[in-house]
Amino acid sequence: MKIHYYPGCTLKQKMTALDISARKAMERLDVELVEPEGWSCCGAEYPLTEEKIVGLAAPIRVLRQVRDEGGDVLVTTCSFCFAVLKRANKAVQDDPLKHKRINAYLRDDIQIDPLTKERTTGFEDYNGEVKVLHLLEFLRDRVGYPKIRERLKRDLKGLAVAPYYGCRILRPRGEMAVDEPDSPRLFEEFLGAVGCSAVDYPFKQECCGSYVSVSLPAAATEASYRILRSAAMAGAKAVAVSCPLCFYNMDHRQEAIKEAFLDFPGLPVVFFTQLLAWALGVDKSLLGLGEHAVPADGLFTEIPLTEVRP
Amino acid sequence: MTVKATNKEKEKRIGLFVCHCGVNIASVVDVERVAEVLKDYPGVTFSTDYVYMCSDPGQQMIIDTIKEKHLDGIIIAACSPTLHEKTFQEAARLAGLNPYQIEIANIREQDSWVHSDKEKATKKAIRIVKSHVAKARQNESLEPIKVDVTRRALVIGGGVSGLQAALDIADHGYDVILVEKNPSIGGKMIQLSETFPTLDCSQCILTPKMVEVSRHPRIKLLTYHEVESVSGFVGNFKVRIRKKPRYVDETLCNLCGECEKVCPQIVPDEFNMGLSFRKAIYMPFPQAIPGTYTLDAEHCLGLNPVRCGKCKDVCDKKAIDYDMKETITEEAVGAVVVATGYDLYTMEALGEYGGEKYEDVVNGLEFERILSASGPTGGDIRRPSDGKIPESIVFVQCCGSRDTEHHLPYCSKICCMYTAKHAMMYRHRVPDGQATVFYIDVRTGGKSFDEFYQRTVEEDKVLYVRGKVSKIFKEGDKLIVWGVDTLTGKKVEIEADMVVLAMAMVKADGVQDLLKKLKIATDIHGFLAEAHPKLRPVESLNAGFYLAGCAHGPKDIPETVSQASAAAAKVGDLFALAELSHEPTVVPVNDELCSGCGICISVCPYGARSLDPDRGVAVVNEILCEGCGACASACPSGAAQQRNQTDNQIFSMLRAMLRE
Numbered sequence: 001m002k003i004h005y006y007p008g009c010t011l012k013q014k015m016t017a018l019d020i021s022a023r024k025a026m027e028r029l030d031v032e033l034v035e036p037e038g039w040s041c042c043g044a045e046y047p048l049t050e051e052k053i054v055g056l057a058a059p060i061r062v063l064r065q066v067r068d069e070g071g072d073v074l075v076t077t078c079s080f081c082f083a084v085l086k087r088a089n090k091a092v093q094d095d096p097l098k099h100k101r102i103n104a105y106l107r108d109d110i111q112i113d114p115l116t117k118e119r120t121t122g123f124e125d126y127n128g129e130v131k132v133l134h135l136l137e138f139l140r141d142r143v144g145y146p147k148i149r150e151r152l153k154r155d156l157k158g159l160a161v162a163p164y165y166g167c168r169i170l171r172p173r174g175e176m177a178v179d180e181p182d183s184p185r186l187f188e189e190f191l192g193a194v195g196c197s198a199v200d201y202p203f204k205q206e207c208c209g210s211y212v213s214v215s216l217p218a219a220a221t222e223a224s225y226r227i228l229r230s231a232a233m234a235g236a237k238a239v240a241v242s243c244p245l246c247f248y249n250m251d252h253r254q255e256a257i258k259e260a261f262l263d264f265p266g267l268p269v270v271f272f273t274q275l276l277a278w279a280l281g282v283d284k285s286l287l288g289l290g291e292h293a294v295p296a297d298g299l300f301t302e303i304p305l306t307e308v309r310p
Numbered sequence: 311m312t313v314k315a316t317n318k319e320k321e322k323r324i325g326l327f328v329c330h331c332g333v334n335i336a337s338v339v340d341v342e343r344v345a346e347v348l349k350d351y352p353g354v355t356f357s358t359d360y361v362y363m364c365s366d367p368g369q370q371m372i373i374d375t376i377k378e379k380h381l382d383g384i385i386i387a388a389c390s391p392t393l394h395e396k397t398f399q400e401a402a403r404l405a406g407l408n409p410y411q412i413e414i415a416n417i418r419e420q421d422s423w424v425h426s427d428k429e430k431a432t433k434k435a436i437r438i439v440k441s442h443v444a445k446a447r448q449n450e451s452l453e454p455i456k457v458d459v460t461r462r463a464l465v466i467g468g469g470v471s472g473l474q475a476a477l478d479i480a481d482h483g484y485d486v487i488l489v490e491k492n493p494s495i496g497g498k499m500i501q502l503s504e505t506f507p508t509l510d511c512s513q514c515i516l517t518p519k520m521v522e523v524s525r526h527p528r529i530k531l532l533t534y535h536e537v538e539s540v541s542g543f544v545g546n547f548k549v550r551i552r553k554k555p556r557y558v559d560e561t562l563c564n565l566c567g568e569c570e571k572v573c574p575q576i577v578p579d580e581f582n583m584g585l586s587f588r589k590a591i592y593m594p595f596p597q598a599i600p601g602t603y604t605l606d607a608e609h610c611l612g613l614n615p616v617r618c619g620k621c622k623d624v625c626d627k628k629a630i631d632y633d634m635k636e637t638i639t640e641e642a643v644g645a646v647v648v649a650t651g652y653d654l655y656t657m658e659a660l661g662e663y664g665g666e667k668y669e670d671v672v673n674g675l676e677f678e679r680i681l682s683a684s685g686p687t688g689g690d691i692r693r694p695s696d697g698k699i700p701e702s703i704v705f706v707q708c709c710g711s712r713d714t715e716h717h718l719p720y721c722s723k724i725c726c727m728y729t730a731k732h733a734m735m736y737r738h739r740v741p742d743g744q745a746t747v748f749y750i751d752v753r754t755g756g757k758s759f760d761e762f763y764q765r766t767v768e769e770d771k772v773l774y775v776r777g778k779v780s781k782i783f784k785e786g787d788k789l790i791v792w793g794v795d796t797l798t799g800k801k802v803e804i805e806a807d808m809v810v811l812a813m814a815m816v817k818a819d820g821v822q823d824l825l826k827k828l829k830i831a832t833d834i835h836g837f838l839a840e841a842h843p844k845l846r847p848v849e850s851l852n853a854g855f856y857l858a859g860c861a862h863g864p865k866d867i868p869e870t871v872s873q874a875s876a877a878a879a880k881v882g883d884l885f886a887l888a889e890l891s892h893e894p895t896v897v898p899v900n901d902e903l904c905s906g907c908g909i910c911i912s913v914c915p916y917g918a919r920s921l922d923p924d925r926g927v928a929v930v931n932e933i934l935c936e937g938c939g940a941c942a943s944a945c946p947s948g949a950a951q952q953r954n955q956t957d958n959q960i961f962s963m964l965r966a967m968l969r970e
Contacts, residue, residue: 202781202783202790
C-alpha cells in the first residue's frame with residue numbers, strides 16, 4: 001500500500017528519528033510512505049485570528065498537491081503538522097467564505113512542467129477532498145492492531161510506558177476528533193498492540209510548555225517536569241510522544257529539569273514510532289537513538305517474540 | 311349533491327357580526343364597510359358591527375338578534391377561533407341555536423395584525439367573511455359525542471410523586487393501580503439522607519406515606535411490575551401490566567432472613583449506589599414495602615435446586631418458588647399519571663473529573679448514602695476507597711448542567727441546595743473538615759432556601775469558590791482539584807480526600823421504551839412535555855395522561871409533591887364528569903363510496919380508523935378521531951368527509967373567496 005505522508009520540516013532537520021523510525025516501521029507493515037511533490041512547511045501553528053487567511057494557504061497547497069497526485073489520504077506523525085493540516089482542511093470543507101478566499105490565493109500558483117519547463121497557472125479549487133490522518137489513527141483504522149500483532153518480531157515484555165498526547169491531537173473537541181479528549185484510548189491501545197503496557201497518569205493531556213520553551217524556558221521546564229514526574233510516580237519506565245516539540249521539551253530539557261527540581265530522577269522519552277519499529281524487528285541503528293539527550297537505549301533490549309500474542 | 315346544497319343555502323338565515331376589537335381590527339379594516347357590503351350577500355339576513363363582540367353587551371346582542379331575526383347561522387368576524395369560539399358557541403346555545411352553526415372569520419391575526427394598507431385589508435376581510443358565509447350555509451347542527459369514563463386511575467412509578475398522586479386520587483374516592491418496577495416503592499427519595507432546608511430525615515418523612523399507600527383500601531399496589539402497554543383513549547384505557555417473578559411468595563415470607571444468610575452470591579447493592587453489597591436474595595432496605603425478600607434471577611446461580619438451592623432449603627415457610635413465571639394482566643383505567651422519575655447524568659461523560667476512575671470521586675446520590683444513617687457507613691462520613699474520614703471535601707456544582715457546548719443546557723435546579731446541605735452535614739459531622747464548593751452561581755429560589763444557604767456559608771464556614779473545575783486527578787493518597795476562582799481570576803489547586811460531583815438530572819433511562827409505547831410527548835431532553843408551560847403544567851398533550859415529578863423535569867421534593875397533588879386533582883376533575891364530550895367534527899366513512907383501499911388507515915395518526923373485514927370498508931372510532939382531516943384529504947374516492955368541513959364546503963369557500 002502506498003500512502004501520502006507529510007513529514008514536516010522538523011522531522012527533516014532536528015528530529016529525524018521520528019521520520020526514519022516511522023518509515024521503517026511502516027515498511028514492515030507493507031505501507032510505503034510517499035511524500036507529496038514539492039511540499040512546504042505547514043505553517044506550524046493554525047492561524048488564531050479569523051481574518052488571517054494567508055496562514056491557511058501553505059497547508060491547503062500541500063493537500064491540493066496530494067489530491068492532484070491522486071491521493072485521498074495524507075498521514076502525518078508530527079502533532080503540530082497534523083493539527084494545522086486537519087484544521088485547515090476542515091475550514092475549507094465547512095466555511096464557504098474561507099474556501100473561496102483561500103482558493104483565490106492559490107488559483108494563481110505557478111506550475112512548472114518538469115519536462116518542458118513551461119510555466120502555467122490555473123489550479124483547480126481544493127474542496128477538502130483529502131482526509132488527514134495522524135499515524136496513530138492510521139494504524140488504528142487502516143492498518144489495524146491485529147495486523148501489527150501478527151507482524152511483531154520482538155517482545156517488549158509489557159514495558160511500562162506512559163502515553164503522552166500533548167495538546168494538539170485531541171483538541172479542539174469535534175475538530176480533531178481522533179478520540180474523546182477527556183478520556184482518550186488511542187495511544188493506550190496502540191501501546192498495547194506493540195506489547196507495552198500503558199501507564200495511566202493524569203498529565204497525559206497537559207501542556208508540555210510548547211513554544212514557551214523559547215520565551216520563558218523556566219515555565220516550560222516546570223510544565224515538562226510535572227508531566228514526567230506524574231508519569232514516573234505512576235510507574236512508567238518511559239514516556240512515549242508523537243510530537244517533536246514535546247520530545248524536545250521533555251527530553252532535551254531534562255538536564256534543566258534536574259537542576260531545578262532536585263527530586264527528579266530522570267525518565268527516557270521515546271517516539272511511539274521507535275517502539276513500533278523496534279517491536280516489528282527494525283534494527284536498533286535505524287531508530288535514531290543518538291538524537292536522545294536522555295539515553296533510551298536501555299529500553300530496547302533484544303528479546304525475540306517466542307509466542308504469538310492473541 | 312349540489313342540488314341538495316343549493317336547497318339548503320336557500321333555507322338558511324345567516325347573521326353577521328363584525329367586531330372592531332377596539333382599534334385592533336378597526337384601525338386597519340373598515341369594519342363598517344365590511345358589514346355594509348355583506349348586507350346584501352346571498353344568505354345574509356342581518357349584518358352589523360360592534361366595538362367588542364366578546365363583551366357582555368356584545369354577546370347579548372348576538373343572543374337577542376338570533377331570537378328576534380330567527381337566525382339559523384352566525385358568522386363572527388373577529389379574532390382567531392382559538393380565543394373566543396367557545397364564548398360564541400355558548401352564546402348561541404343560550405339563544406337556542408346549535409353551537410356548530412357558529413363560524414368564526416378571523417380578520418385580526420390573519421388580516422388587521424399583519425397588514426397596514428386599509429383599503430386592501432378591508433377587501434381581504436370582505437373575502438374572508440364571504441368564504442365563511444359559503445361555509446355557514448352548509449353547516450350542519452351537531453351534538454358532542456358522549457363517552458363513559460372508567461373512574462379508576464393508573465399511576466406509573468412509586469417514588470414520592472407517584473405515591474402522593476396515588477394517595478390523593480384514592481382519597482378523592484377513586485380506585486388507583488400503582489405500578490412500580492422495583493421490588494419496593496420509595497423511589498430516589500428513600501435513598502436520601504436529610505432533606506433541605508429543614509434537615510428532616512428523608513426516610514422518616516417518606517415511610518409513613520409508603521405505609522399509607524400499602525394499606526389504603528382503594529390503592530392496588532403492584533411492585534416488581536411493569537406497564538407493558540396502554541391502549542384506548544381518555545376515560546377508557548386498557549393497560550397491560552407484566553408481573554416480574556419475585557420467586558418469593560410475599561404472602562408467606564416472614565422476613566426471617568435465613569435465605570440471605572446462606573445465599574453465596576454477592577452483588578453490588580443498588581440501594582447504596584454500589585457502595586456496599588447485597589446477596590442475590592435480598593430486601594432492598596429495612597423499611598421496604600412490601601416487606602418481602604426478592605430473588606434477583608440475574609445474579610442467582612440458576613434458580614435450580616441442583617445448582618444451589620440453599621435459600622429454598624432453609625426457608626421454613628416454603629415461600630421460595632423457583633418455578634414462578636411472568637404473568638400479564640389487563641386492567642381498565644380512565645386516566646394515567648406518569649411519574650417515572652429521573653436518573654443522574656453519568657460520571658463517565660465528564661472524563662476530566664475522574665468519576666469512573668477514582669473511588670473517592672462520588673456523585674450526589676452516592677454521598678447521600680454515605681450521609682444516611684441506613685447507608686454503608688452508618689452515617690459516618692468515610693471515603694469509599696479506604697474508609698478514612700476525609701479531612702477535606704470538594705463539592706463541584708453544575709456537573710453537566712448549564713453547559714450548552716458539551717453537555718446539557720438546562721439547570722438541574724436542586725443541586726445548589728443539596729450541595730449546600732452536603733457541605734453543611736459534612737461540617738457538622740467532621741468539624742475539623744474543610745468543605746469547598748465550586749459554583750457558577752448559587753440558585754436558592756424556594757421557601758427558606760436562601761437562609762439555609764447563608765447558614766452554610768456563615769455559620770458552617772463552607773468555602774464557596776465561584777468558578778468551574780477543569781480537572782480532578784489522584785496524586786498518591788490525595789485527589790488534586792484544579793479549578794479557577796473567577797472572582798480573583800486566579801487558578802486554584804486544592805488537595806482533597808473526597809470529591810462530590812453534583813451530576814445533572816436527566817431523563818430516566820429505564821423507562822424510555824415505556825414512554826415510547828405510551829406515545830406520550832417529550833421535550834428535546836426526553837423529559838415529559840406539558841400541554842402548556844404556564845396554564846396546563848401537569849397535563850400531557852395526550853388527553854388522559856398527567857405528569858408528576860422529575861419525569862417532567864428537574865424539581866425538588868416540595869415541588870414534586872405539589873405537582874403530584876395537582877395531577878391527582880386533574881384526574882379528579884376528569885372523574886367528576888358524568889360522561890366525556892368529544893368534538894363531533896370527526897370524519898365518518900360513507901360506506902357506499904369507500905372502496906376499502908386503506909389509505910385513510912395508514913395516514914391516521916390516532917389509530918382511529920380500521921378496516922371492517924366483512925364489509926370491506928373503513929370504519930372509524932369516533933372517540934379516537936381528533937378531526938385532523940388527514941384521512942379526508944388522502945381519501946381518493948371522497949368517502950371520508952369531515953363534518954362541517956366537507957369537500958363541498960371547502961370548494962364553496964374557495965369560490966366565494968376568489969370570485970370578484
